[in-house]
Amino acid sequence: MSEKIDGDPAFVLHSRPWRETSLIVDVLSRHHGRVALIARGARRQTSSLKARLMPFQPLALSWFGKHQLRTLHDAEWQGGELMLRGHALMCGFYLNELLLRMLPEGDAHAGLFDLYAVTLTALNTQSDVEPILRRFELDLLSELGYAQPLGHLAEGGELEPTCRYSFEPGHGVVPLLRNQTGYRGQTLLDLAAGNLSDSATLAEGKILMRGLLAHYLGEKPLATRQLLIHLQQLDLHKS
Numbered sequence: 001m002s003e004k005i006d007g008d009p010a011f012v013l014h015s016r017p018w019r020e021t022s023l024i025v026d027v028l029s030r031h032h033g034r035v036a037l038i039a040r041g042a043r044r045q046t047s048s049l050k051a052r053l054m055p056f057q058p059l060a061l062s063w064f065g066k067h068q069l070r071t072l073h074d075a076e077w078q079g080g081e082l083m084l085r086g087h088a089l090m091c092g093f094y095l096n097e098l099l100l101r102m103l104p105e106g107d108a109h110a111g112l113f114d115l116y117a118v119t120l121t122a123l124n125t126q127s128d129v130e131p132i133l134r135r136f137e138l139d140l141l142s143e144l145g146y147a148q149p150l151g152h153l154a155e156g157g158e159l160e161p162t163c164r165y166s167f168e169p170g171h172g173v174v175p176l177l178r179n180q181t182g183y184r185g186q187t188l189l190d191l192a193a194g195n196l197s198d199s200a201t202l203a204e205g206k207i208l209m210r211g212l213l214a215h216y217l218g219e220k221p222l223a224t225r226q227l228l229i230h231l232q233q234l235d236l237h238k239s
Contacts, residue, residue, distance in 0.1 A: 003070075007060040008032060009078070011116065012053050013096040017043065025053055025072065027061060028099055028116060033108040037063050037072040052077055056084055056092050056120055067106075088123040091133060094224040095119060098137075101217055102144060112143040130206065131196035137209045138191065146216060149173065151192030161186040167208060169215040183208055 010029040018024045023039040042049040049072070052059065058078040065071045084092045095116065103109070115136065122132045141148060152159060154172030159165065164182040165173050176182040183204050190201040191208070214221075 003066075004062075004064040005029075005032065006062045007076070008062075009113070010035075010059050010061040011057070011113075011120075012055050012059070013100055014055075015039075015053060023053065026100060027059075028103070028113060029061065029108075030110050030113040031108055032106065034099065034103045034105050035063075035070065036068070036105065037061070037070050038065075039072045039075075042072075049075055055096060056082055058082070058117070082120060082124050084120070084124055088129060090224065091123050091129050092120060094133070094222065095136060097222050097224045098140065098213070101222070102140065109143050112140065115139050115143070130202050134191075134196055134202065134205050134209060135194065137213065138194070141212065141216075146212075148212065149192075150188045159185040159189055161189060167211075169212055 008029045008031050010027045012025055012027050013034070014026045015023045018038060021041050021043045023042040025037045025039050025042075027035055027037060029035055039049050039053060041047050042053060044050070052075045058080055060076045060078055061072065062074040063070045063072050099116070103112070119132060119136045123129060126132060138148075148167075148169075149172040150167075152173065153165075154168070154174055159173065161184070163185045164176050165185060165188060166176050166180050166182045167173055167188070173188055184200065186198070187201045187204040187208075190196065190198060191205050196202060196205070
């Protein structure tokens, strides 16, 4: 059945050439989730869509058509001064790749859409991106039904802040086995509470989230994560 959608709030996640003059645009919309749209003629220099279909810009999109054959009808910029640059820009592309890989097409998550918009604003205004990324990763897993029980042992029982524990994706926190490095109890308690103010929690939380996301993403690594790691290594060499 053909559908017609008017003015749904959305962000462009990715676009790729289609035929000679058009684009296929993957968007995150507030009421329809991740949707692929054909933007006919959008690669022409005279196209009014060309300048609007940019990542990280709040849009109102209208489209029509059947499943997987949807055609973009209109795109209206919704204003704002969001201009990600440098490292923040790469972090924005990392968020986009996460959403493209993890969010099923047509699976609406209004809360996730709002979280994404807030996270972009934070990247645009705050210099320390690590707490912003960890918070988004945790909330993304929760929104998609992959909530991780970090604040207590999987089999029941309280965590000791000064002890170290292991974590098994899909199961939870377990006692540390021999020869494992594990995570501080305080790190797990902080992550469960959304407290990302401690540098040690951020450092261990980054390792933990990398493993969790890899578990759900499968064998293919995130291209933007590899690039971020490379950029961080360059920064270390410069310093």
